[in-house]
Each structure stands twice: as structure tokens, then as C-alpha cells.
Amino acid sequence: MIDAIASWMLQFGALNWLGETGASLVAVALVGITLFIFVAANAIVLVYVERKVSAFMQVRLGPMRVGPMGTLQTVADALKLLVKEDIIPQFADKVLFRVGPWVILISAFVAFAAIPFSPTWVPADMSIGLFYVLSVSSVVVIGIVMSGWASNNKWSLYGAMRSAAQIVSYEIPVGLSLLAAVAVVGTLNLQELIQAQAGVGNLFHWIPIPVPNWFIFNNPFLFIAAFVYLIAATAEVNRTPFDIPEAESELVAGFMTEFSGIRWALFFLSEYANAAVVALLTAIVFLGGWQSPFPDIQGARIGMSVLAVLAIIWTFYVKVKANRLSIYPLAVTVVLAVLAWLFPAFAQWLANPGLLWIAIKGGTIIFMLMWFRWTFPRLRVDQLMYVSWKVLLPLAMINLAGVAIWMWLTGAINLVG
Amino acid sequence: MHALSSYLILSALLFSLGLYTVITRKNAVAILMGIELILNAANVNFIAFSKFVTHHVEGHLMAVFIIMLAAAEAAVALAIILNLYNDHGNINVDEANALKR
Amino acid sequence: MGEVIFWVIWALVAVSAMVVAFSKNLVYSVFSLLATFIGVAGIYIFLNADFLAVTQIVIYVGGILVLLVFGIMLTNRIVVAKITQSSLQRTTGLVVVGAIFLVLVLTLLNQTWPLATSAAEFDSTVNNIGELLFGDYLILFEVASVLLLGALIGAATLARKEL
Numbered sequence: 001m002i003d004a005i006a007s008w009m010l011q012f013g014a015l016n017w018l019g020e021t022g023a024s025l026v027a028v029a030l031v032g033i034t035l036f037i038f039v040a041a042n043a044i045v046l047v048y049v050e051r052k053v054s055a056f057m058q059v060r061l062g063p064m065r066v067g068p069m070g071t072l073q074t075v076a077d078a079l080k081l082l083v084k085e086d087i088i089p090q091f092a093d094k095v096l097f098r099v100g101p102w103v104i105l106i107s108a109f110v111a112f113a114a115i116p117f118s119p120t121w122v123p124a125d126m127s128i129g130l131f132y133v134l135s136v137s138s139v140v141v142i143g144i145v146m147s148g149w150a151s152n153n154k155w156s157l158y159g160a161m162r163s164a165a166q167i168v169s170y171e172i173p174v175g176l177s178l179l180a181a182v183a184v185v186g187t188l189n190l191q192e193l194i195q196a197q198a199g200v201g202n203l204f205h206w207i208p209i210p211v212p213n214w215f216i217f218n219n220p221f222l223f224i225a226a227f228v229y230l231i232a233a234t235a236e237v238n239r240t241p242f243d244i245p246e247a248e249s250e251l252v253a254g255f256m257t258e259f260s261g262i263r264w265a266l267f268f269l270s271e272y273a274n275a276a277v278v279a280l281l282t283a284i285v286f287l288g289g290w291q292s293p294f295p296d297i298q299g300a301r302i303g304m305s306v307l308a309v310l311a312i313i314w315t316f317y318v319k320v321k322a323n324r325l326s327i328y329p330l331a332v333t334v335v336l337a338v339l340a341w342l343f344p345a346f347a348q349w350l351a352n353p354g355l356l357w358i359a360i361k362g363g364t365i366i367f368m369l370m371w372f373r374w375t376f377p378r379l380r381v382d383q384l385m386y387v388s389w390k391v392l393l394p395l396a397m398i399n400l401a402g403v404a405i406w407m408w409l410t411g412a413i414n415l416v417g
Numbered sequence: 418m419h420a421l422s423s424y425l426i427l428s429a430l431l432f433s434l435g436l437y438t439v440i441t442r443k444n445a446v447a448i449l450m451g452i453e454l455i456l457n458a459a460n461v462n463f464i465a466f467s468k469f470v471t472h473h474v475e476g477h478l479m480a481v482f483i484i485m486l487a488a489a490e491a492a493v494a495l496a497i498i499l500n501l502y503n504d505h506g507n508i509n510v511d512e513a514n515a516l517k518r
Numbered sequence: 519m520g521e522v523i524f525w526v527i528w529a530l531v532a533v534s535a536m537v538v539a540f541s542k543n544l545v546y547s548v549f550s551l552l553a554t555f556i557g558v559a560g561i562y563i564f565l566n567a568d569f570l571a572v573t574q575i576v577i578y579v580g581g582i583l584v585l586l587v588f589g590i591m592l593t594n595r596i597v598v599a600k601i602t603q604s605s606l607q608r609t610t611g612l613v614v615v616g617a618i619f620l621v622l623v624l625t626l627l628n629q630t631w632p633l634a635t636s637a638a639e640f641d642s643t644v645n646n647i648g649e650l651l652f653g654d655y656l657i658l659f660e661v662a663s664v665l666l667l668g669a670l671i672g673a674a675t676l677a678r679k680e681l
Contacts, residue, residue, distance in 0.1 A: 096549060103552075128568050128644055135572045138580030142552050145587050149545060161591065164584050171580060188644060421633070423528065425626045427561065430532055431554075433619035434539040441611040444603045446589045450538055450551055453582060457558050460574075464565045472634035474646040478655055480570050481647065484577050485662050489669035491582045495589045496676035502593040511606060 084261035096150035103143030159254025194289035283361035
């Protein structure tokens with residue numbers, strides 16, 4: 001990708017003075033800036049969405065005043081945070097207090113370098129992409145401990161210690177559940193991982209229900225592994241119900257207690273960047289990444305029709321059960337299905353792989369993370385450790401062994417390599 | 418590209434600094450940090466030689482095993498250090514001259 | 519450009535390792551180790567060891583460094599954000615270690631290494647490492663896993679309050 005942009009820039013005579021090195025430097029800078037804008041916009045949009053989602057789940061309106069439907073609320077909040085006074089507590093460790101938030105943000109940010117957004121749009125196509133994303137995410141914990149320590153506040157330190165214990169424990173189920181998918185495909189390269197999930201096949205290879213060839217449908221163990229990964233990853237990014245590091249009812253705000261203004265905004269940026277990385281990684285490893293769920297035009301038409309029928313059933317169910325008419329899913333799917341039958345070009349567009357699909361899948365996962373957050377109560381510290389070491393870890397190990405046995409029984413070989 | 422010696426000098430520097438940490442520090446955790454520096458120096462050497470001399474990934478395997486040993490060693494050493502703290506109230510190795518108090 | 523980045527990383531490793539060795543503040547020492555480990559991972563990338571660079575970050579930064587930080591926080595009565603540490607025999611140590619460093623550098627500069635003749639770079643090391651690990655080095659791999667299990671049980675037993 002970097003090379004492609006660099007050679008594309010060198011085609012223009014006006015940019016020839018850059019030379020090979022200069023062009024690739026500029027390309028790296030361009031990609032980096034684009035990703036950073038994406039991370040910032042991601043946080044701003046997700047904070048708004050989170051506030052709206054939580055409001056609707058609690059039958060409130062949420063932000064309504066700034067801009068239409070309150071859409072500019074988070075922009076205003078961000079501006080407020082940027083111009084706030086920069087406070088460093090008197091007895092804090094000044095150096096570590098300044099460095100800590102940046103360590104967290106950078107480690108959350110560089111994970112995007114390996115994420116493929118579309119068949120061509122991947123900042124760095126590495127042979128060890130999946131392992132790389134996992135490894136740089138594990139640096140976050142050092143930044144958290146650094147910030148908590150530097151604050152010189154016991155709540156901050158408690159939050160940091162809890163966070164360190166939590167992230168270190170949950171890394172293991174995360175790694176093992178992803179390893180189950182890697183065992184099926186035989187590569188760590190995220191692009192090859194996605195390419196191996198093209199097309200449509202039977203559910204678990206032998207149940208005659210046509211589903212996309214995503215790894216979550218590849219075999220029963222990967223189906224469980226996807227959920228193990230999602231739960232463990234939720235804990236790894238410190239989101240509710242696993243947010244004991246910043247449990248506001250016990251620890252004020254955990255490791256971010258003493259932070260305000262721009263540094264606090266950095267924590268927010270990295271929190272939502274981490275959530276986005278988890279969502280994208282779930283989409284890539286288990287849900288086919290940028291692959292379309294439909295194989296071709298006919299598949300797109302039939303698939304959309306099935307979705308529309310499901311939406312009709314859902315509407316009736318809600319009407320009977322809750323006596324409430326939820327019209328939006330019905331309207332959207334029916335319109336899309338009709339469009340797909342009327343215009344082959346639209347159906348073809350739906351069947352094409354691309355940015356659209358990974359955005360939809362990632363968005364769904366992020367919505368699920370928010371749903372968790374506003375539904376489940378927070379776990380206690382000992383319950384948290386119990387879930388990690390006595391539930392998720394054995395489950396992930398059984399999954400890994402199960403995938404191996406499944407592949408041996410069905411005679412499947414690695415899809416790649 | 419860079420010569421082999423640039424890697425080896427870095428490795429020698431890491432080794433010396435690690436050794437200095439190990440022999441002068443009183444705090445047991447600091448000594449552990451020195452040991453990690455020494456192990457890193459060894460790893461840099463292994464990988465540099467595997468690229469420039471043998472041109473085979475067997476050196477990488479040695480480094481993998483060293484990293485694995487470092488993890489095991491850090492875990493056990495920290496457990497011992499915690500016991501030392503419980504018994505003596507500090508972890509200065511020059512004061513830890515009795516097995517139990 | 520690669521040359522510049524290499525020397526920046528080289529300097530990062532050297533300086534941060536010096537902070538680890540010489541800093542009076544234990545907390546600076548341990549967080550400076552973060553820069554050393556990441557810098558060494560960068561050096562690995564220049565040596566075409568992509569898998570090891572990532573392993574280094576996962577295990578050293580995500581595991582060992584966290585353990586060290588825990589060790590520091592559990593073994594100090596925390597009053598202020600600074601934990602001073604004292605050293606013994608700094609001058610003697612410096613002289614001895616400086617002499618060792620000089621000998622090492624002089625030796626390795628005067629040595630002619632049998633450099634490999636093939637200029638081919640190995641592309642990705644993951645496949646090779648995996649095949650060796652489960653082929654020629656299988657016994658070593660199994661022994662290492664037993665060792666890790668032993669270390670796990672040993673550490674858990676030792677760290678309990680009553681032995």
C-alpha cells in the first residue's frame with residue numbers, strides 16, 4: 001500500500017523531486033495522518049452513538065441541544081477538552097504523567113497499521129499481522145500502569161493494578177481463541193485470512209444451510225471461539241461489564257482520576273480506538289472481514305429477500321409480544337430487497353467485497369459492545385479473575401483441541417500455505 | 418546495510434549495562450532488570466549471527482527459547498522476592514543474609 | 519531512510535538501557551526498560567526477525583515488564599511517586615564493567631567473522647520457525663513447556679503467604 005501510493009505519486013512530474021525515499025516518506029505520513037483522522041473521528045462519532053444508544057436503552061433522549069439531534073455534542077465536548085487548563089498534580093511524577101497517556105494512545109493507534117479495510121486498502125500487509133495486532137495491544141497495560149503510578153493517588157494506583165492484572169489474564173483466552181482460527185487457515189496474514197473466507201458453503205460443512213464461508217460458521221468450535229474472543233476482548237479493552245479498573249463507584253475513575261483536559265481526551269481516543277480494533281479484529285477473523293456475505297447477484301437478491309422475510313416475522317413478533325410496531329428494520333430490508341431485484345447493478349454492488357462490509361460488521365460488533373455495557377452489571381474483582389482463569393481459559397483450550405480434532409476427522413487441511 | 422559489528426557493539430553495550438546493574442544494585446527487582454538486559458543482549462547476538470553468519474533461522478529458535486526461559490525465570494524470581502519482602506520488610510539483597518528470620 | 523531509523527533505534531536502546539542501569543529512581547528504571555525492549559524489537563526487524571520482534575513485545579512488554587512493575591509496587595511502602603534506590607560500589611563496578619565492555623568491543627572489531635555468502639534475505643520466518651519447532655526441536659519444545667508449567671506451579675506456591 002505504501003509502495004503503491006509512492007509509485008502513484010512519482011507518476012506526476014511535479015512530484016518527481018521527491019525521489020524514491022521522499023515519496024515513500026510522504027506516503028507513510030499520508031497513511032498515518034489518514035489513520036489518525038480516522039481514529040479521532042471514530043472516537044467523536046462513537047461517543048455520540050454510545051450516548052444515544054444508552055439513552056434509548058434507558059428510555060431517554062440523550063444529547064439533543066447542540067446541532068440537529070445533538071449530533072454536534074461530542075464536537076463541542078472535544079473543543080471544551082482541548083481548551084481546558086492543563087493540570088498536573090503537584091506531587092505527581094511530571095515526566096511519567098506526561099508520557100503515560102501517549103503510550104496508551106500510540107499502542108492503540110499502531111494496531112491499525114495491520115488492519116485490512118478492503119482488498120487493497122491495508123496500510124501494511126504483514127505476514128504476522130494478527131500476532132502484531134495482539135502484541136501492540138498488550139503495550140497498553142504499561143501505559144495504564146504508568147499513568148496510574150504517576151498520578152500519585154491511591155485510587156489511580158488501585159485502578160492501574162487492577163487493569164494490569166485484568167489485561168494480562170485476559171490476553172491468554174484472546175490469544176488462544178484467535179489461535180483456533182489460525183489453526184484452520186494456517187496463516188497469520190490478515191489479508192490471506194480474509195481471502196480464505198470467500199464464498200458460500202454449508203453450515204459447519206455438513207448441515208445443509210447455506211451460510212457464508214466465514215470462520216464462525218466453519219466448525220462448531222470456532223463458533224464458540226468467536227464468543228470467547230468477544231468476551232475476553234471486551235475485558236481486555238476495559239469495557240463494562242469488565243471495567244473494574246475505572247469502576248466509578250469504587251475508584252472514582254481509576255487510573256484516569258487525576259487527568260483532565262487534553263490528556264483525558266487522549267484516554268478517550270485510545271479507549272474507542274481499542275474498541276474499534278477489537279470490533280474490526282472480530283469481523284476479520286470470524287466474520288469474513290471485507291468479504292460480502294453474498295457470492296453473486298443471485299445470492300444478493302435471495303439473501304436480501306431472506307432478510308426481509310426475517311424482518312417481517314420480527315415485526316409481527318414484536319407487535320404480538322410488546323404491542324409495539326417497529327417499522328424501521330422492516331422498511332430498510334424490504335426496500336433493499338426490492339432494489340436488489342430491480343437493479344442488477346445494485347445487487348452486484350452488494351455482492352462486491354469492500355469497505356462497506358467490514359464497516360457494517362465492525363459497527364455491529366461495536367453496537368454489541370455498547371449493548372453489553374448498558375445491560376450487564378459490573379463484575380467484582382474476584383469474579384473477573386474467575387471468569388478468565390476458570391471459564392474462558394479452559395473453554396479456549398478445549399476449542400483449540402477441538403479444532404485440531406475436527407480438522408483431523410474431516411480431513412480438512414490448512415486453507416492457505 | 419549496517420555491518421554485523423553495529424549489532425554486536427549494541428549487544429556488548431546491553432550486556433555491560435546489564436552486568437553493571439546486576440553487580441551494583443541493592444534492590445532485587447533492579448537486579449532482575451539487569452538480568453533481562455543481559456538476556457536481550459544474548460538474543461541480539463543470536464539473531465545477528467543467524468542473519469550474517471549462518472543465514473538460517475536456528476538462531477531465532479535459540480532466541481525463542483531464551484525469551485521463554487526469561488518469562489519463567491521472572492515469574493519464579495518475583496515469587497522469591499515477594500517472600501523476601503514478607504520476611505525482611507525490604508528487598509535489599511545485601512541485607513538478605515539469612516534464609517529466615 | 520532505513521539507515522537513519524536504524525541509528526535512532528540503536529541510540530534509543532543504548533540510552534534507555536543506560537537509564538535502567540544508572541537512574542536513581544527505580545520507577546524510571548523500570549519504565550525505561552519499556553523503551554529498551556521496544557527498541558530491541560525494532561533491531562530484530564532490521565535483522566529480518568519479524569516473528570521474534572513481535573514475540574519480544576508480547577512476552578517482554580506484556581508479560582515480564584508487567585511482572586517487574588508489580589514486583590516494585592508490592593515491595594515498597596508507597597508514599598511518593600519516586601522510589602529512590604541505592605547502589606553499592608559504583609566506581610568499582612563501573613571500572614570492571616567498562617573494562618569488560620572495552621575487551622568485548624576490541625575483540626569483536628578485530629575478529630573476522632565468517633560472513634554468509636548468500637545475499638538472499640529470508641522473507642518471513644514464521645513458517646521456518648514453526649516447522650523447526652515441531653520438527654528438529656520438538657523435544658526441546660516439550661521440555662520448555664514442562665519447564666513453564668513447573669515455573670507456573672512453583673511461582674504460585676512460593677508467592678502464597680503460608681508456605
